[in-house]
Amino acid sequence: MNEKAVVIETPGGAEQLKLVDVEVGSPGPGEIRIRHHACGLNYIDVYHRNGAYALPLPARLGMEGAGVVEAVGAGVTHLQPGDRAAYASQPPGAYATARVMPAKAVLKLPDAIDFETGAAMMLKGLTVQYLLRRTLPQEGLKPGDFVVFHAAAGGVGLIACQWARALGLQLIATAGSDEKCALALAHGAAHAINYRHEADFAARVRDITGGRGVKVVYDSVGADTWEGSLNCLAPFGLMVSFGAASGAVPPLNIGALAAKGSLYVTRPTLFTHIATREATQAMGDDLFSMVASGQVKVRIDKRYALADATQAHRDLEARVLTGSAVLLP
Structure with missing residues (x-):
């Protein structure tokens, strides 16, 4: 199945981001395939792009997203096709229309939280959770x-x-x-x-x-x-x-x-904290509770088309963004 994804072939500036056709197959054991409705934008994406955090090349970018589960692999029991879901997870690859990825860090998204909010809040919100509650x-x-x-x-x-x-x-x-x-x-x-x-x-x-x-x-x-x-x-x-x-x-x-x-x-890093499904679920439940209760509102100040990831990165590095921003496939 051909989809679109943002990739880099070599580390460097925002101009290295390219939107290309990719093949998205079926999920293997412990994996899901998710179709994104929104993808999160985070400063760690800049570190991946410029080589500060080295990735095997060519590399896909993006650490968080939200969408609908299309298929699940063997052993995945907490998600099923048709579920609304959101995640902050390794490996990178959220800048895409769809992807196959490990299921352990993907959580069911409560109906009260829309896809854009889900994509904008997972990495950032789970980061705040581990900072204020665990660090x-x-x-x-x-x-x-x-x-x-x-x-x-x-x-x-x-x-x-x-x-x-x-x-x-x-x-x-x-x-x-x-x-x-x-x-x-x-x-x-x-x-x-x-x-x-x-x-x-x-x-x-x-x-x-x-x-x-x-x-x-x-x-x-x-x-x-x-x-x-x-x-x-x-x-x-x-x-x-x-x-x-x-x-x-x-x-x-x-x-x-x-x-x-x-x-x-x-x-600390978020990914140490969400290394197990149990920890991810507990932290996610705390975050979902804060957002659903209205005590935390996720401010989305900027929306970019997936094809405009280069401009999104330029804005991110120039520190002109406030609140959160999302890429829309």
Whole structure:
């Protein structure tokens, strides 16, 4: 069966993305075939395209999508043909009209959640789930606690602002413009810092917290915010580095963690957390509950045709997108 998919033959800029005809066969054991109604757009896709995260070539891109299950392979019991479904999953390949893929990370999509929302929320929403629910400082997080969340006006950030508010946390958002800061505040952030106006955002965090600092910083920016993030932390605080949009974090002088207050550092990934079907289902159920209840609304600010993936990547890298964006087959 001939379908369309976005592929790269060599790593590089957005111009390397090509929409080509591909053959989509039948699912094997433990696999499904899904027809996409929408595909998610995430910064990890840029890392795959530019070679920062190397893939065997030629490579297909895209880590999340939503659509209808067309066929299931042997051993798949939690899905059946005709099911509405959504996923965030390895291997890449979501930028496609249809694909065959492992079934273990694919979940039934509740009827209350439409396909575009499903495609826009799985990788981002499951990321927020493992951050705020599973990647916690030494004594956990309680209502009233302060946390710092960088890039808070992006797709992950806006979900985090809402989820943190639902947990009673005081989220201190950072973003690169006044408009983005206002967006974060409108979605539940307790405070917002424009780091282009206030380069020493850590000093502002100290002011907000009465000099104490925060229990945890969630940082997907990387090089540009690393040192400042460490300076935001209270003693025994946790530095969570889960991305590097501005470039790789520099080599760590571990002695600095002692000097700054016996700090903790971790570099988690979503795919460690969703390595089993049981874990994926539990995390997905938590996410679906938050979205279905209205406590988390997934903001989709941009829709692109699948053929316009090149422009989507250019916009993503230029940091002009807020909220989430989707590709439509």
